[in-house]
Amino acid sequence: MAEEGDRDQVLTYLEQRFGISTVLFEDFLLFRKKKSWWLLKKSPHITGASQLKVVMTGLRAFQRVGRFLKPTTRFMQIFGYYASRAVIHINEVHLTTLKEGETLQGDMALENGYVILSFKKQILGLGLQVDGRIHSQIPRRDIASLNT
Secondary structure, three states: OOOHHHHHHHHHHHHHHHOOOHHHHOOEEEEEEOOEEEEEEOOOOHHHHOOOOOOOOOEEEEEEEOOEEEEOHHHHHHHHHHOOOOEEEEOHHHHHHHHOOOOEEOOOOOOOEEEEEEEOOEEEEEEEEEOOEEEEOOOHHHHHOOOO
16 A cells, blocks of 8 residues: 555645545545556455455556656546646647647646646546646547547
8 A cells, every 4th residue: 555645645736736635535545556556445345355466456546757746547537527727628629639649728827737638528638738838648549539
């Protein structure tokens, strides 16, 4: 299991960057393996399984990428609906731009870092905003399958 400092770091980041309350994760355990963190719903069965050698468990939720803590696409597709900050609502033109591998104009009020990309009230995944430009972090196979 992740150390309490890891849990605090990850959950504080979610609250400060995206406005996702730490209370939402009270019923979850956080596990760390190298530069990745995994989220698992608490269960009374976990004690029995703790004797096993586990390679991977739960939902891969975060990874350390350079100086940034990056939530995974799947994590944000589940929990991003609770975000009150750093959400960029894109339209058809923006989506086409992302599909073509181009960047979008970012929100100049936001610091560099990850943003949630939403299209028609659906969380697509993340973008990385650097110096006022948003670079898609959505897996190519996911973005290619979207209809504009």
